[in-house]
Amino acid sequence: MAKLGYLAVALSIFLVLSITPGPLLEPIVPKIPRAQAITDTITLRGFALSGWNGSTSPNPTITVHAFDTVKLSISSADTAPHQFLLDVDRDGSEAADCPATDPCSAQVPPSTIYSFSVGGISAGSYTYYCSFHPTTMLGSFVVAPDFSINANPSTLSIPTGSFGTSQLTLSSNGFSGTVSLSSTVVPGTPTITTTLKPPSVTLNPGGLGTSTLNVTTTPFTPLGTYSVNVTGTSGALSHSTQVTVTVTSGTIGGTATPNPHGLTLPLIGLATTITIATGLTGLYIRRARKKRIPQA
Amino acid sequence: MIILTLVLASSFLFLIRSPPLYSRVERSRPFKAALVDEVSTTNPDPYLVANVTNTLTRIGYTVDYYGPTDVTIDLFKNLPSRGYGIIILRNHSTGLTGDVIALVTSEPFDFGKYVREQQAGLVVEARLGSSNTTYFGISPTFVREAMQGTFPNTVLVVTGCAGLANSEMAQAFVARGAEVYVSWDQIVLANQSDGGAILLIQSMTTGHRVDDAVTSATENAPSSPLYSSQLRYYPLDKGAVVLNLRV
Numbered sequence: 001m002a003k004l005g006y007l008a009v010a011l012s013i014f015l016v017l018s019i020t021p022g023p024l025l026e027p028i029v030p031k032i033p034r035a036q037a038i039t040d041t042i043t044l045r046g047f048a049l050s051g052w053n054g055s056t057s058p059n060p061t062i063t064v065h066a067f068d069t070v071k072l073s074i075s076s077a078d079t080a081p082h083q084f085l086l087d088v089d090r091d092g093s094e095a096a097d098c099p100a101t102d103p104c105s106a107q108v109p110p111s112t113i114y115s116f117s118v119g120g121i122s123a124g125s126y127t128y129y130c131s132f133h134p135t136t137m138l139g140s141f142v143v144a145p146d147f148s149i150n151a152n153p154s155t156l157s158i159p160t161g162s163f164g165t166s167q168l169t170l171s172s173n174g175f176s177g178t179v180s181l182s183s184t185v186v187p188g189t190p191t192i193t194t195t196l197k198p199p200s201v202t203l204n205p206g207g208l209g210t211s212t213l214n215v216t217t218t219p220f221t222p223l224g225t226y227s228v229n230v231t232g233t234s235g236a237l238s239h240s241t242q243v244t245v246t247v248t249s250g251t252i253g254g255t256a257t258p259n260p261h262g263l264t265l266p267l268i269g270l271a272t273t274i275t276i277a278t279g280l281t282g283l284y285i286r287r288a289r290k291k292r293i294p295q296a
Numbered sequence: 297m298i299i300l301t302l303v304l305a306s307s308f309l310f311l312i313r314s315p316p317l318y319s320r321v322e323r324s325r326p327f328k329a330a331l332v333d334e335v336s337t338t339n340p341d342p343y344l345v346a347n348v349t350n351t352l353t354r355i356g357y358t359v360d361y362y363g364p365t366d367v368t369i370d371l372f373k374n375l376p377s378r379g380y381g382i383i384i385l386r387n388h389s390t391g392l393t394g395d396v397i398a399l400v401t402s403e404p405f406d407f408g409k410y411v412r413e414q415q416a417g418l419v420v421e422a423r424l425g426s427s428n429t430t431y432f433g434i435s436p437t438f439v440r441e442a443m444q445g446t447f448p449n450t451v452l453v454v455t456g457c458a459g460l461a462n463s464e465m466a467q468a469f470v471a472r473g474a475e476v477y478v479s480w481d482q483i484v485l486a487n488q489s490d491g492g493a494i495l496l497i498q499s500m501t502t503g504h505r506v507d508d509a510v511t512s513a514t515e516n517a518p519s520s521p522l523y524s525s526q527l528r529y530y531p532l533d534k535g536a537v538v539l540n541l542r543v
Contacts, residue, residue, distance in 0.1 A: 159339050159340065159341070159486065159487075160341070160486060160487035160490065160491075160518075161339075161340075161341030161342065161343040161344050161486070161487065161490050162339075162340050162341060162342060162343070163342070216343070217343070218343045218491075219341065219343060219344060219486075219487045219488075219489075219490035219491035219494060219518060220487075220491050220518055221487070222518070223487065249339070249485040249486045249487040249488075250338065250339060250425075250485065250486055251457055251483055251484065251485055251486070252335050252338075252339065252386075252387075252388050252389070252455070252456050252457050252484065252485075252486050252489055253388060253389060253390065253392045253456065253457030253458065253483055254388045254389070254390050254400050254422045254423055254424040254425070254433075255390055255392075255393060255395050255422070255423050256390035256391065256395045256396040256397075256398045256400075256420040256421065256422045256423075256433050257395070257396070257420060257421045257422075257423075258396045258414075258417050258420045258421075258435070259414050259415055259417065259420075260407065260414075260420075260421045261407045261414075
């Protein structure tokens with residue numbers, strides 16, 4: 001009987017532990033109230049009962065900037081199946097929207113790394129779910145307003161002493177404000193100058209702006225490849241794009257062919273002149289002979 | 297009548313081959329400069345154009361710029377009589393591979409045009425690289441025989457390849473009145489050539505002699521990893537020539 005009692009206690013402890021939130025089992029699971037997705041990988045560990053990373057009240061809020069690429073490291077901490085789903089169309093955790101409308105990861109376990117771009121998602125607040133446990137595993141996913149900057153073309157081939165231009169396009173995703181532009185040349189050389197016209201661009205939410213990058217070389221610019229880094233800054237926001245510049249030079253020689261078609265007009269003219277002259281001379285001699293005959 | 301025929305034939309041959317009769321007139325070098333820029337067809341260098349123009353303007357020269365559409369046979373024909381004290385010929389040149397020496401114009405070649413000049417070797421068909429388009433080029437004979445007027449002691453800077461690989465073209469220009477002819481002795485890249493031209497003009501417009509300016513420009517022009525071309529001048533006894541400065 002006592003044995004049965006010990007067994008019951010052991011079983012109870014096992015059951016309690018199996019449904020206990022993560023922090024009791026793994027007290028070092030990180031909390032991520034705000035995450036910047038540009039460089040950091042966001043770790044999400046799934047707990048069916050206690051939410052993502054074991055924090056149901058609330059689940060972690062993930063904040064990214066528009067145009068970021070989000071990299072998630074997803075695993076199941078309770079061996080139950082989980083799947084990350086971002087509810088972009090705001091209709092709940094409908095798995096049918098995955099992945100066409102709502103970005104979604106592969107099912108875990110096994111653990112997975114899932115990357116997706118929020119470039120096409122309007123700035124705003126969304127909900128992310130576990131498609132298997134949408135009532136306990138859901139949190140806020142905030143796409144903060146931001147801008148992007150792109151160069152076209154992104155490569156320029158410029159002869160020495162000349163110049164090239166690239167159009168910079170700035171796009172706003174919920175962002176409103178003035179973006180100041182600056183450029184640097186790497187490796188640095190005083191023989192390459194850059195200008196940006198205009199040097200700042202004002203963007204409205206969802207709007208576009210342009211500026212023209214002009215890169216000028218001199219005959220003294222060492223031949224080679226350079227990077228022109230253009231940075232747009234507005235307050236704490238800063239984004240860059242790169243234009244690769246190849247400085248070239250060519251020889252200034254050619255090849256020549258004299259009289260390529262063998263034209264001989266002057267020779268023909270000379271021959272004609274001689275023929276006419278010979279003919280005239282012949283006529284003169286014949287006349288002279290005729291005149292002499294009667295005299296004889 | 298036989299004598300008459302011989303005289304006519306001799307005159308005909310004389311007219312075909314003999315150089316025109318002109319007299320070399322000693323006069324001061326005018327404060328007029330020309331930048332003839334055929335090379336901008338393939339290697340535009342607005343930096344050089346602006347730099348040379350500003351440099352010459354600063355010392356009192358007026359500068360005429362001839363862009364690609366202006367660099368024709370006619371321009372060269374009349375160039376001596378336009379009264380330029382300094383002329384920069386930024387033209388492609390030929391004669392690097394044993395072919396005929398010529399300065400390339402930007403006038404497309406047409407075998408039905410300048411027929412007599414083609415036959416007499418005054419103009420040639422010039423090709424740049426592997427391009428299908430060919431252009432008229434002028435030979436030293438053209439300078440001697442087809443140009444009109446004389447250069448007024450002009451300082452001539454020929455920035456194309458190998459303008460002084462031999463002195464044939466230089467001699468022709470000097471015979472036509474140019475005082476000194478400066479050019480490269482081998483193949484040259486556009487950046488080296490343009491850098492050299494800028495340095496040469498800068499040096500000469502600050503009172504340096506041709507020989508000093510040529511040495512300095514050669515030493516400080518961008519170097520080429522492929523060619524070791526150097527600026528030279530002709531005739532060699534004209535190293536002491538200086539530009540007259542108005543300012």
